[in-house]
Amino acid sequence: MLEVEQLDVALGGATILRRLSLELRRGESIAIVGPSGVGKTTLLNCVLGTVRPQGGAIRVAGTNVVGLRGRALAQLRASRIGIVFQHGELLGELSPVENVALPALIAGRPRNEAVARATALLEAFAVPQDRDVADQLSGGERQRTALARALVNEPTVVLADEPTGSLDPAIRDNVADVLFAAPKQWECGLLVVTHDPAIAARADRIMDLSAMNSGRTR
Numbered sequence: 001m002l003e004v005e006q007l008d009v010a011l012g013g014a015t016i017l018r019r020l021s022l023e024l025r026r027g028e029s030i031a032i033v034g035p036s037g038v039g040k041t042t043l044l045n046c047v048l049g050t051v052r053p054q055g056g057a058i059r060v061a062g063t064n065v066v067g068l069r070g071r072a073l074a075q076l077r078a079s080r081i082g083i084v085f086q087h088g089e090l091l092g093e094l095s096p097v098e099n100v101a102l103p104a105l106i107a108g109r110p111r112n113e114a115v116a117r118a119t120a121l122l123e124a125f126a127v128p129q130d131r132d133v134a135d136q137l138s139g140g141e142r143q144r145t146a147l148a149r150a151l152v153n154e155p156t157v158v159l160a161d162e163p164t165g166s167l168d169p170a171i172r173d174n175v176a177d178v179l180f181a182a183p184k185q186w187e188c189g190l191l192v193v194t195h196d197p198a199i200a201a202r203a204d205r206i207m208d209l210s211a212m213n214s215g216r217t218r
């Protein structure tokens with residue numbers, strides 16, 4: 001699903017990731033942990049193709065992201081990768097269904113199909129659908145909507161950067177239930193960056209970047 005092989009990344013003259021390898025399989029979740037500045041978000045950005053590594057390969061469903069540009073990169077990202085951010089990053093003035101359907105519409109799916117899939121995902125994640133705009137959703141509902149949006153194009157890989165970081169503990173657990181059920185339920189791989197040990201512990205595997213990055217120099 002996702003193979004990272006011997007990844008070398010330097011930013012601003014400093015080595016961030018060195019010879020980093022990992023393999024994420026279908027139905028599996030991996031928590032990426034490590035101290036602030038170790039390169040967790042940088043790793044996600046490399047998978048997205050927004051940070052270009054100096055060396056190594058990142059294969060998403062067999063296609064190497066490294067070296068892909070422009071339209072080919074955008075297409076791979078849209079069809080194969082879903083993203084969940086810390087604060088949901090929904091479009092507040094659109095409805096929950098519109099937020100979730102949007103990536104499917106951009107990918108060229110017919111409107112009725114996009115709306116039907118968005119509606120089904122929101123229902124599965126118990127997000128109220130009678131709200132006019134996403135700004136009316138609670139924090140937990142927003143994150144569940146963001147996960148629905150990440151899944152709407154049936155991605156190979158879901159990347160989540162501190163997806164529960166802005167939630168209080170009771171709601172955090174509810175969002176984590178939905179998040180960690182996703183790989184098996186929707187047949188994708190899940191890469192979660194987190195500072196929260198309770199969230200990391202729910203992943204199938206934990207990778208500590210400070211331990212994995214051999215010979216890192218700052």
Ligand SMILES: Nc1ncnc2c1ncn2[C@@H]1O[C@H](COP(=O)(O)OP(=O)(O)OP(=O)(O)O)[C@@H](O)[C@H]1O
Pocket residue numbers: 011012016034035036037038039040041042043
């Ligand atoms: N565009 C850039 N140019 C130079 N340095 C950068 C750039 N982007 C990130 N960095 C640096 O790379 C290092 C890794 O950043 P990254 O955001 O990946 O860390 P992180 O592990 O996700 O940290 P946190 O847990 O605080 O979010 C940091 O020292 C950061 O300042």
